[in-house]
Amino acid sequence: MRKKLLFLFTCAALIGTAGAQSYKTIGTGTDSTNRFPSHSLYKYSYNQIIYTYDEMPSGGDLNITSISFYFTGKGPKGSDTNYTRSLKIYMKNVTKDHFDDTLDCMAVQAQADLVYSGNVTATSAGWVTINLTYPFAYRNKTGNHLLITIDDNTGAYSSRYFRYTDDTKSRSLVYANDSYNIDPSNPVLYQSKINGFKTIPKQRPNIRLGYTIIKGATIPYSYNFNTGSEIGNWTLRNNWEDSAKYAAWHMNGALICGIMNSSSYGNKDEVVTAERLISLGDYDSITISFNVTVGGYASGNVNYDYVCAFLVPQDTNWMPLRTSTCQWLGSPSAHTVYDLPYILHFGEGLSGTKLVNRNNETMTTTIANPAKGKNYRLIFVWRNIANTNGSVGPTIRKLNITGIRNQITPEYTPKSTAQWYGYANSANGLDSSLDDKFITFTMQDLANLAAATDNKVEKNYAATYADSKMWYFTVATPRKIGKAFVDKSNKKIYGFETTEFAYDTLSNNVKSTSYNPADGKIYFIAGDKKLYRMDMNDIEHFTVMGLMDSTLQTFAIDSKGNAYGITLKYGNLLKVNLNNGATTLVGNTGVKGVAYVQSMAFDYKTGELFWASCTDNGEKYYMYYVDVNTGEAKKIGVLGNEKGIELTGLFTADNPVAIRNFLAQSLEVYPNPATNMLNIRNVKEGTIKVYDATGRQVMVNEVVGNEDYIQLDISSLSKGMYFVKIGNHTAKFVKE
Secondary structure: OOOOOOOEOOOOOOOOOOOOOEEEEEOOOOEEEEOOOOOOOOOEEEEEEEEOHHHOOOOOOEEEEEEEEEEOOOEOOEOOOOEEEEEEEEEEEEOOOOOOOOOOOOOOOOOOEEEEEEEEEEOOOEEEEEEEEEEEEEOOOOOOEEEEEEEEOOOOOOOOOEEEEEOOOOOEEEEEEOOOOOOOOOHHHHOOOOOOOEEOOOEEEOEEEEEEEOOOEEOOEEEOOOOOHHHHHOEEEEOOOOOOOOOEEEEOOEEEEOOOOHHHHOOOOEEEEEEEEEEOOOOOEEEEEEEEEOOOOOOOOOOOOEEEEEEEEOOOOOOOOOOOOOHHHHOHHHHHHHOOOEEEEEEOOOOOOOOOOOOOEEEEEEEEOOOOOOEEEEEEEEEEOOOOOOOOOOEEEEEEEEEEOOOOOOOOOOOOOOEEEEEEEEOOOOOHHHOOOEEEEEOOEEEEEEEOOOOOOOOEEEEEEEOOEEEEEEOOOOOEEEEEEEEOOOOEEEEEEEEEOOOOOOOOOEEEEEEEOOOOEEEEEEOOOEEEEEEOOEEEEEEEEEEOOOOEEEEEEOOOOOEEEEEOEOOEEEEEOOOOOOEEEEEEOOOOOEEEEEEEEEEOOOOEEEEEEEEOOOOOEEEEEEOOOOOOEEEEEEOOOOOOOEEEEEEEOOOHHHHOOOOOOOOEEEOOOEOOEEEEEEEOOEEEEEEEOOOOEEEEEEEOOOEEEEEEEOOOOOOEEEEEEEOOEEEEEEEO
16 A cells, blocks of 8 residues: 655755865665655655755855765665656745644745756666756855755656655655646645645655855945956956957956957957856845946947846856847847846947947946845946957946845834833844843834843743733743743843643644733633633643634734734634634735744734734744734834844733733732842832841831832841731742
């Protein structure tokens, strides 16, 4: 009987410069009963695999040029080595390091790069190498992982075995079927059709990556073409018959078109190029400018010159045609054929104009929405037309490339002036002092972040605020519920303590939680699609309210007890019945591909619902305002830096409703032990009395009016144990 397996293959496409080829093997397992690089027991399969940042080679961004899998030379029937498959391979940079379920498909044709298309054949045991048609640029930075997708379109069987390694997480995904050839642009569409032929195993094929380190120039980039080592990073080329006669060259701080030798080559036109690898980075737009001079180095007729600048993907096999008329530049149809994005141009052959005595003229263009993370070739092209009597073509100086990030026009200006908090689950290049800590900020200034905890805290995906405390759910097994005090005076969270669930077990991570002011309970949702309720006086147990009919990724309750959630993938806003978990559609947020950990919370003062979200392309982590009447999400901006951070447990402590039922419930003192100042919470009007361990009164202080907390100077007390009493409430503290 066939094994019904689904494997996911993840890889990031790489584009790089020429250099010594290096190899990195990932996986050392010798198990050999899995079928890779495709599930060839079936006619069609769609496989994805993730290889993580800590497994990748170090030393910079990578130019991946080949991948290899270890073929055992055997199959179910023994040593038969007949293995040939028709494959398309895609690669992508991703921030997620595992798959949650079989719906968690990340690489689709529209978002990943096609790096190989053709047959793969194995004839004997050993590494089977696939040389990529288009090398792929892997962004080698913390939190970025490589996703490889293999689409098998063979339509026949050739079941054979490859070596694989067991893993601790589900980093593989496989769809396999005899009847349906998965469409890479929408693999999830086939869920119902291939039910039972999909899985997310904790196994990955051994792989060997062939790569070079990318040497592309980074933005901002500036060069005057003087005689230095940088000129060696430019490729100077002629596109006519004799490289000795025609070339681009540099002199006196300029890049120059070569000199025409009409006596040797008659009336032939000269076309020369100079190119440099440029890494576009994570910019929302880039601006390229340079200065050009015509006729500055030699006399003669230069009226028929042109110069152009092209930005060409590095994996494009491109070279300007060698024709006397250069129609490839002047004709729109030719541009369609070659699909070349020219960015700057002037001169005869492009616009019909002629270049006449231009001196130090600056040419500038801005490119919006460049392909982030890709390497491109910046190519200058000159043409010095025939019969110019040895003239020199246009010269180029002062090349400058700059980038602009976060040119985001907010779609919504928040009314909330509250101080907000959240757990920095992934800091994405921010100051490391914010990693794995709670941070604080305002909706009016999302870029200004501060640490709200002094030390790293236990990883969590959900938090809410009530009774002047933050309540949070940890990620690690066994799962625990924790609480910590929020000191609004200095915007700090302290006194973290966690409790394991005593009698109730929770098999899935808590995705989101929210306090309900209407009944004083905490509600939360988990990966099992269930809605839970917890009493803050008994945090070791919880009640299952019901099974939700939709997969919610985040969840929040307003001041009147109305609950809302946003769905995974499709970004629908739903209203949630807290009695049974039933959901009703409010509307679509307009945000597609909702994935990763999300967080959402209300500002009870303004009634605004805020949502910290990331989509499955992993490009930006935005803060949104969500209209609870229509479901529409309006962008506020990026939290933190140009990319933002993955924020969990969003909450604000400036919500009086959240502590309405708990004021003066009991005295709380901190820090404990204390040295000089003791903070006392839940203080009502009355007399504060302090007693030592023998029962002797050592301090008395009057309190006028209700206060959230007061500070008591205890510097005069000796070291030891003391009791503070107000009315019928008593708390113990230690003076050190």
